[in-house]
Amino acid sequence: MSASDINRLFLQAIISRHYMSDELAKVLCKKAIEAVSMIRSAVVYNPAFFDTLVVQVNESLEPLGLEFRTIMNEEDGKRVWALVNNKGDEISQMATQYSSQEIAFFKQLVDQIMLAPNESFSITSLAALREVNHLPVKSNMTKSQAEVVLGSFVTRGWLLKSASGRYSLSARTIMELQPYLKSTYEEETLECTSCMEIVTKGVACYRPNCKVRFHLHCYSRYRTPKCPTCSTEWTRDRLNKVGEDATLDDRPPRRKQSAHQSSEGEEEPEEEDESPPPVKKEGRKSKRKARSSQDTDEEDEAEAMDPKPSRRRG
Known part of the structure; x- marks a missing residue:
């Protein structure tokens, strides 16, 4: 058996897919072994061989700045794999699928x-569509076109859309853009206390200033009823939420000052709310007062314009 043949077949399979579940990755490994076995004797598939194959494949990918990396999906706690770019601006790898304008929209x-x-x-669907107005480059993308691009981001696994219509980062984006996220959003990036991976959905210690965060699947394996850092007594009901469930109001996300600044260095003003102000309903009495005051004003204005002195009734 030639190990290089199995490596080559497995590598071709993951390059053609880029992103896959743990089950599919192991199926592809088995298929590569079976294909080589038809020509010459091959080893029987086992988990240890799969781990060895991943190491060998990554050694082949290293000169290209690529890596076959794995992470646990925050949605269901299942392992997923992806072929990721380790060099340069990781978002640039989307250029094979999207235009520069669509990549700017994604960023x-x-x-x-x-x-x-x-x-x-x-973020809400409305907030996502509003980002078309904040693109750093001149854009002619309409709201209708933005809706189509958003659907493409969800279909190809770059974003998730919940039943309530909110968009969040997918496991693929977190895994492939991990260096970019940590360097660009150093203060905002949260790490799981258990697995040390990025957390965008999970639970948090409810004690102020405590930095402990857990993925839901990591917390399900945490048996100690105390916070590992501040030793606060924990109950599942009292833990704070991380992710969409933590949305308490409709305040818009803030913007990094360096992202949208004018030539004088001042930050651009936020987009104003175009909705009309609430109309206060007036009762009959208030309407009568408004009418009487209006009549009085009109009489005063008429007297001011009339050169003849007004007659007083006895």
Whole structure:
């Protein structure tokens, strides 16, 4: 058996897919072994061989600045794999699928998701579409076109869309853009106390200033009823939420000052709310007062314009 043949077949399979589940990755490994076995004798698949194959494949990918990396999905706690770029601006790897304008739109979405208040790490559909107006480059993208691009981001696994219509980062984006997220959003990036991976959905210690955060699947394996850092007594009901469930209000995400500044160095003003102000309903009495005051004003104005002195009634 030639180990290089198995490596080559497995490498071709992951390059054609880029992102896959743990089950599919192991199926592809088995298929590579079976294909080589048809020509010459091959080893029987086992988990240890899969781990060895991943190491060998990554050695082949290292000169290209690529890596076959794994992470646990925050949604269901299942392991996923992806072929990721280790060099340069990681978002640039989307250029094979999207235009520069669409990549700029995606970066704006990531920016607003990472800067969302209350550690909610999610934005509404309306807020996502508004980002078309904040693109750093001149854009002719319409709201209708933005909706199509958003759907493409979800379909290809770059973003998640919840049942309530909020957008958040997917496991693929977190894994492939991990260096970019940690360097660009150093203060906003949260790490799981258990697995040390980025957290955008999970639970947090409710004690102020405590930095402990857990993925839900990591917390399910944590058996100690105390915070590992501040030793506060824990109950599941009292833990704070991280992710969409942490959304307490509709305040818009803040913007990094360096992202949107004028030529004088001043930050651009936030987009004003175009909705009309609430109309206060007036009762009959208030309407009568308004009418009587209006009549009085009109009489005063008429007297001021009339050169003849007004007659007083006896």
